[in-house]
Amino acid sequence: MSPIKQLSLLYEAVNNSDTFSNDDVINGQVVVEVTKEVTIQSLYVKFKGESQVCWSERRNDRTYSYTAHDRYFKFKQYFIQDPSKKGSEDPGVILSSGEIYSNVVKPGNHIYPFRFQLPQGNFPPSFAGVYGSVKYILEVTVDRSWKMDRTEKKEIIFVPRFNILHLMVYLDVPYASDPEIKFPVTILSSGNIYSPGQNQPPFQPHGNPNAPGWNQPPPPQPEFRPGPSGTDFGPSPGFYPGAYPSPVCTNSGDPAPPPYAALYPNPNPAVPDLNFTPSAPPFNPQFAPMVYPNLPAPQQNPVPNFPEKHE
Template identity: 45%
Template structure:
């Protein structure tokens, strides 16, 4: 900041205990400007925008390649002070409650400029930050003066998409997978597994019920193993970058040799697990279930 403009600060009003916003919510607050002496402002506005950004590099031999992609969801401005020579088509001049506009000459002291934006109602992805990309919703204030560098300040809000599983095809439909494996080495026989889910879309805090029919025709005791893992995918220039991480691991009760059983395992989904993102063209966040068989050692 310059010696004349000592501080530009953005504060917004929380609307719930988790300090999150969702589709259609109002984001309101104020921009505070502290001036050390009289100054003339050419332009002063606050911008609200949502965007996704992906970037990573890959090295092959002595060559390094960069992969970058952007996705823009919205960008709106509200002006406190507008440059009369501006050709910006997004003019939205904010007035005092008295109906008068803000003066472009600011005296010494702290001055407060209120703002209010509404988040889009349409389907946009939740806030996200990963190894090679992010989705951000940002408030940015820009104060411009003649022959001076712009004074800027920004702050991010945490946006969580409204939970609705119905618009996504297949999330409410039953899922079914089978596995048939012949044992090798010191174990003879076969193991077959038939796994069923009532649906594949779940909310935080919900129980994921896994039903399985397991046929153990081997000579060893086996145990079903369950793992929920996270998969982050980033896309740019026709390439894909993937990161996975196991989140929950559980082991079911043992099934003896030469036995067949119907088993049910309910896995509690944590309240704080990040939401899946399936509506962004360059970032995808998925949560998947892996069911496997553990064979008892000799």
């Protein structure tokens, strides 16, 4: 069982969104807990920003894979350093000064503070996609003789502060050179629009409290009121006016409305003495109905026979 019980990496956030930008300072601690005395060859923390991409293309029934890697910066701070490996750092690594501790670590908890400042530069923001990623990582490593290294990592979300910002759109055309289009993009504060020459206020993560109408109560809304007694609940009259007025229900105790005939009389009234009885004579059973005799069918003359022909 390893004598190193715990290895953790902690850092202090600089804002509520837990993001970092150019010139921000990362203050943190490395916590090492050991159960018995142990000898450590080297203990260090590094902070790096890098990007990598990987994609495949198929041509002529063959698949070609491509990868690329780019490093923006790499800082390193030692807490325990092996004298034999001093000066053997990779090119481009910036060593941060700090206190060097003994390589013999006693049982208990040990805290090693560190401090990194993000450099200036147009570094891309943190990103993770299918074909690539941009990451800014804090990593602590414990190196022990004849033992596998033990590491812990934490990713830092980096949001750059852009001044000139340009977006590049690439159009992939087979068997042709890739055309490139560049156009400027202006980033505005949320909820505000400014002309390019107008000074813009600093970004407010939760809105601009000085903007007009900020933190003001909403305008009063018409409330729903029940109709007269005995009717269904609904909005007050005139709340949603329509093209045709809806009928209004009244209480059972109210007088009945006048009949329709009283309000809209017939302009063509009937004559009092006008008789609408049909003028056909009544049926008298003593007169028998007229019977028509059956006429015989006409007789047809028989077809005469022709005399036989004798030779």
